[in-house]
Amino acid sequence: MSEAPSAPRTVEVPQEARDRARELGWEDGLIELALQQGHTLQEVWQALRAGVTGEQAKMYLARGARVVRPDFWWMRVPTEWGIRVRPKDPAMGLQLSDLMVGTYGDVPDVWTNRSEIARGSWPNPVVEDMGYTIFEKAIVWADCVVPLYEIAIRDRWAAATDLPWSTLEPLPTDIERAVCQFLTEQSERAYFEATMWAGWLPEISYGFLELKLFLSTVIFDLARHSEAFRKRALANGGGLGLQAPTDYNRIVKEARTFPELAAVLFVQDSMLLTLFRHGERIAQNQLERQLYALCARDRERLVEYQVERLKHFLYKMPDRREEQNLYFSKAEGRIAKEWRDPAVWEPLAILLGGGTDRIEEGRRMLLELRKAQVDDYVANLRRATFERKSLNGRLVAIFEEATAPTATA
Amino acid sequence: MAVNPSTGQGEGLDLSWLDLYDDAASATPSKKGMTLADINLGRYSAEARGAGDMTFRLRGAIPRPNAQRFGPNYQSKADVWAENCLMLYEEAVQRQWSSARDIPWETLEPLPDDIERAMCQLCTMLTEVEFIAGDVPGQWLPFVSAQDYEAGLFLMTQIMDEARHTDVFRKRALANGGGLLAQGAGLGLRTLIEARDFTEMSVLMHIQAEGFVQSMFRMGELIGKTEADKRIFRMSAQDESRHLAFGVMHLKYVLDTEPERREEIHHYLDKAEGDAAGGGSGDVTFPPVFEALCILLGGGKDKFDEGVQKFLLLRKRQVNEYLHRLEVAGLGDRRQRVGPLLRQFVEAA
Ligand SMILES: [Fe+2]
Ligand SMILES: [Fe+2]
Numbered sequence: 125m126s127e128a129p130s131a132p133r134t135v136e137v138p139q140e141a142r143d144r145a146r147e148l149g150w151e152d153g154l155i156e157l158a159l160q161q162g163h164t165l166q167e168v169w170q171a172l173r174a175g176v177t178g179e180q181a182k183m184y185l186a187r188g189a190r191v192v193r194p195d196f197w198w199m200r201v202p203t204e205w206g207i208r209v210r211p212k213d214p215a216m217g218l219q220l221s222d223l224m225v226g227t228y229g230d231v232p233d234v235w236t237n238r239s240e241i242a243r244g245s246w247p248n249p250v251v252e253d254m255g256y257t258i259f260e261k262a263i264v265w266a267d268c269v270v271p272l273y274e275i276a277i278r279d280r281w282a283a284a285t286d287l288p289w290s291t292l293e294p295l296p297t298d299i300e301r302a303v304c305q306f307l308t309e310q311s312e313r314a315y316f317e318a319t320m321w322a323g324w325l326p327e328i329s330y331g332f333l334e335l336k337l338f339l340s341t342v343i344f345d346l347a348r349h350s351e352a353f354r355k356r357a358l359a360n361g362g363g364l365g366l367q368a369p370t371d372y373n374r375i376v377k378e379a380r381t382f383p384e385l386a387a388v389l390f391v392q393d394s395m396l397l398t399l400f401r402h403g404e405r406i407a408q409n410q411l412e413r414q415l416y417a418l419c420a421r422d423r424e425r426l427v428e429y430q431v432e433r434l435k436h437f438l439y440k441m442p443d444r445r446e447e448q449n450l451y452f453s454k455a456e457g458r459i460a461k462e463w464r465d466p467a468v469w470e471p472l473a474i475l476l477g478g479g480t481d482r483i484e485e486g487r488r489m490l491l492e493l494r495k496a497q498v499d500d501y502v503a504n505l506r507r508a509t510f511e512r513k514s515l516n517g518r519l520v521a522i523f524e525e526a527t528a529p530t531a532t533a
Numbered sequence: 534m535a536v537n538p539s540t541g542q543g544e545g546l547d548l549s550w551l552d553l554y555d556d557a558a559s560a561t562p563s564k565k566g567m568t569l570a571d572i573n574l575g576r577y578s579a580e581a582r583g584a585g586d587m588t589f590r591l592r593g594a595i596p597r598p599n600a601q602r603f604g605p606n607y608q609s610k611a612d613v614w615a616e617n618c619l620m621l622y623e624e625a626v627q628r629q630w631s632s633a634r635d636i637p638w639e640t641l642e643p644l645p646d647d648i649e650r651a652m653c654q655l656c657t658m659l660t661e662v663e664f665i666a667g668d669v670p671g672q673w674l675p676f677v678s679a680q681d682y683e684a685g686l687f688l689m690t691q692i693m694d695e696a697r698h699t700d701v702f703r704k705r706a707l708a709n710g711g712g713l714l715a716q717g718a719g720l721g722l723r724t725l726i727e728a729r730d731f732t733e734m735s736v737l738m739h740i741q742a743e744g745f746v747q748s749m750f751r752m753g754e755l756i757g758k759t760e761a762d763k764r765i766f767r768m769s770a771q772d773e774s775r776h777l778a779f780g781v782m783h784l785k786y787v788l789d790t791e792p793e794r795r796e797e798i799h800h801y802l803d804k805a806e807g808d809a810a811g812g813g814s815g816d817v818t819f820p821p822v823f824e825a826l827c828i829l830l831g832g833g834k835d836k837f838d839e840g841v842q843k844f845l846l847l848r849k850r851q852v853n854e855y856l857h858r859l860e861v862a863g864l865g866d867r868r869q870r871v872g873p874l875l876r877q878f879v880e881a882a
Contacts, residue, residue: 136873138807165877166818166848167841174820194837198715198821199650207707217633220700223707240722242660242703245713252723254665274633277697282626284566301551308594315679316589318689325671325692326726330664333699340667340696347689348626351569354591354682358558358572366550367590370601377603377675466547483546 135165141172149178158191167192201246204228219274220334233440235259235331243330256329262440263382264328266432269338272425276341281418283352287411292360295408298480302471303408304362309468311353312368313396317389318346320376324385338429345422352415366467372458383437383444387451390430391459394501397423402493406475427504434508448510456516463494463522491526498523553595565627569619569683579619582610582680592680606676611790613677613731615782618687621775625690630768632701640760641709648758651828653711655756658720658822660702660713662746665722666776667695669738673731687779694772701765708761715821724805732787732794733801739780740858741805747773748851749817749826755843756829777858784862799870806872817847845878852878 137155145155158168158181171181171191184191204227211218223229228244235243236259239251258264295303322343328336357364372392379385399406400423403416438445462468469490470483476493477486498519505512514520560572573579577593585608588600607613615621644652670688677685706713725742728734749756750773753766787794817826823844824837830847831840852875859867860882871879 135877138873141874164845165874166845169874170818170820170823173818173823190838190841192841194820194824194827196824196834198654198824199647201715203712203714205712206710207712208710209704209707211633211638217631218636218638218704218708219633220704223704225707228707228713239716240661240665241716242657242664242713245657245661246715248716248718251716251718254723255726273696273700274631277629277631277633280629282566284562284568284623284626287567289562289567298551301554304554305550308591312589312591312594312679315591315682315685319589319674319677319685322671322674322689322692326668333664333703336664336667337696337700340692343671343689344693347686350591351622351686355560355567355569355572358574358577359560359567361557361559363554363556363558364577364591364594365553367588367594367597367600369597370588370599370603373589374601374603467550470546470548470550480548480551 135159137165141165141169144172145178148172148175148181150181151178154178154181154185157185161185161188163191198246203244203246216274216278219271220337221270221274224270231261231265231334232331233261235261235329237330241330243333256327258328258382259331261332262437264332264335264386264433266335266429266436268428268432269335272429273334273338273341276338276345276422276425279421280344281348283348283355283415286418287352287414289355289359289411291410293409294361296479298474299408299478300360300362301365302474303360303412304357305365305467305471306406306475307353307357308365309368310396311350311357311364313373313392314346314350314353316368316373317376317392318343318350320385320389321346324382327382342426342429345426349419349422352419356412356415369462369465369468371461372455375454375458383448384451386430386433387448388455390434390504391452391455391501393423393426393430394504395459395497397427398497398500399493402496405489405493406472408475431504431508434505434510438509445510449512452505452512453516456519460516460518460522491523494522565623568623569686570623573619579610579614579681579683585609585678586680587678589679592682604675606678607681607731608678610681611787613673613681613684613783614786615684615687615779616786617778617782618683621779622683622687622690625687625694625772625775628771629693630697632697632704632765635768636701636704636764637761638704638708641762642759643710644758645833647828647834648832649709649711650714651825652709652758652762653706654714654821654825655829656702656706657713657715658717658819658825659746660699660706661717662720662722662742663695663698663702665725666738666743667692667699669725669728669734670695672726673734676731691776691779694776698769698772701769705762705765709759717819717822720816720819721805728801732783732798735780735783736798736801737805739776740784740862741802741855743773743776743780744855744858745817745851747777748854749847752830752847752850756826758829781858781862784859784864788863795864798864799867802867803870803872806875817844817851849878849880853880 155168181191209222212222238253240254241247321339376388379388400416400420404413407413407416473483473486473490474480476489477483502512556575558574560574563571582592587602587606589603590596670691674688725738728737750766750770753763757763757766827837827840827844828834830843831837856868
């Protein structure tokens with residue numbers, strides 16, 4: 125009856141099919157009878173999956189009818205029907221935000237389904253636990269992820285073709301190497317951060333779909349930052365320098381929960397946004413100016429998420445407010461330690477000052493930049509309703525030493 | 534090059550990091566801009582990869598003597614590598630598209646109720662399946678060594694692609710007077726996240742599951758009823774072809790460089806093909822999906838039997854394309870061992 129499959133050879137019936145047939149009361153030999161009548165194994169399998177009983181199968185076969193008897197039960201499941209979403213903003217097209225209607229837009233405070241199920245679809249009563257661990261909205265969610273996802277896609281760029289590679293001109297050796305050292309470090313930081321967010325994706329349940337979609341754009345952004353930094357380092361007579369220090373990255377890796385991960389990353393995400401916003405001062409040419417500006421634009425979305433997530437989290441889980449100080453303090457301390465690393469601060473001082481011979485001048489400028497990074501970070505925390513009463517001593521010390529009369533630096 | 538770059542915290546200047554460049558790199562852009570292939574030079578190149586590294590040091594960067602490890606990851610290149618990953622990464626970056634703006638949503642028009650319901654059921658299944666296709670590369674990224682940097686970058690593009698697929702099928706289900714319908718069951722999705730080895734995962738996800746999905750997307754002209762629907766399948770197929778290409782070339786790399794893994798890989802496939810559905814993930818035999826596809830392919834509930842015939846053609850196509858991809862990867866002998874539910878569709882080579 126079917127022309128699609130090749131002519132029946134001796135068909136081996138899978139054990140799973142036999143087990144299922146037995147469950148449904150198919151007599152022994154009924155599968156073989158169906159096959160002899162010209163039904164394909166696939167059709168028999170469809171009948172078994174659809175729950176055709178032995179009684180029914182026998183009847184169909186006696187009449188020479190098909191064994192596949194669809195009943196289209198799925199057409200009648202009581203999900204919300206009749207949805208016709210339209211773009212609210214025609215310039216942006218059909219956005220995720222347009223989909224937040226009726227039950228489909230309902231992101232519950234606690235998502236209870238442990239299986240993989242599209243939010244808003246009709247749950248199957250018996251499905252495997254997929255092993256997600258994050259079911260509380262307060263832990264991961266921020267409303268801004270819905271629009272930010274689409275903005276990230278609209279604002280995508282390609283390092284290969286959107287940067288003016290042909291305009292690169294040779295730089296003085298010390299300057300070129302400072303660029304390369306700075307970018308070696310940043311390329312590693314971006315790549316590492318992407319892998320860390322990515323590693324947490326399988327933990328988050330389907331209830332928070334839009335958040336996962338947004339995080340996917342973050343991962344893709346960071347991939348491109350890492351890639352672009354590497355390309356720049358290898359394009360102008362330099363190369364890769366010393367790998368990034370590992371103190372800060374280790375605590376990202378060590379995070380035991382998503383809120384800890386987010387808190388630890390909040391510190392660097394904010395600090396790096398400020399750094400790239402000041403990219404004009406570090407950049408040595410047009411390509412770098414554009415590159416840092418693009419990175420800043422991408423990182424703004426990430427910091428917006430970070431701020432809103434923290435604010436929402438603190439509002440919903442006020443008893444966890446003090447705990448956050450522990451993560452912020454740890455991250456500040458590690459970052460301060462890395463800011464003192466010569467392979468971290470010296471390249472920036474050379475770039476800011478304009479050469480090795482002007483490194484002391486550059487160091488003063490770097491201190492101002494570091495101050496701006498810390499001020500912005502404290503302000504971002506404040507936007508999230510978090511008052512950081514006293515910063516980690518290692519971080520404070522960087523500024524105190526610089527102003528102390530005995531400072532040699 | 535400084536043998537032991539100092540990274541102490543003395544008050545004076547260090548500057549030893551300035552002396553790490555004995556071999557200057559001056560990549561020049563090609564026709565496609567400055568690509569990963571253009572910077573694949575000298576000691577920075579994939580070919581110059583040395584030993585494994587657990588510190589996230591990027592390939593070609595100078596090690597810090599005091600660098601801490603970040604936990605176990607894959608130490609040998611064959612564990613995660615595919616020779617086309619540099620090219621696939623660049624292609625992925627260039628060919629990103631927007632489900633919001635690149636689908637002609639205005640071409641959607643009211644469809645007969647049975648057709649719209651069938652399309653919505655198919656989209657419900659797909660938006661579910663695409664969700665795990667992002668989680669799985671996410672799960673493995675921390676285990677990919679930064680020595681195999683471009684393989685990691687490629688997986689990051691896949692996460693982005695799958696987000697877009699999850700999103701576009703959800704949009705489609707809600708855009709034409711319908712909604713989501715029944716959750717899948719027994720779609721075999723858990724096998725993807727159960728994989729305990731990167732190659733196992735890649736063969737099951739990139740080659741098998743995404744291959745089956747790809748063969749279906751390629752029939753999108755028959756399945757889709759509006760220009761918007763057809764475009765969704767075309768654009769998604771374009772992305773899937775990269776994911777498949779990675780899987781095929783990864784398997785090829787493994788079989789070329791570690792031929793002793795051949796039986797182990799057959800073992801994973803024996804399990805996956807031996808499952809009742811006979812096809813692991815991307816399974817279209819779940820009754821609501823099967824019925825929805827028959828309605829769409831046949832052209833209505835009343836043409837269900839015609840639909841069944843076309844569905845069998847789809848299965849045939851899925852199975853034979855799958856075997857062909859395995860053959861390209863060097864696993865042509867799979868044809869003789871393919872699982873019983875797939876065997877009925879195998880055409881003579
Ligand atoms: Fe996909
Ligand atoms: Fe895919």
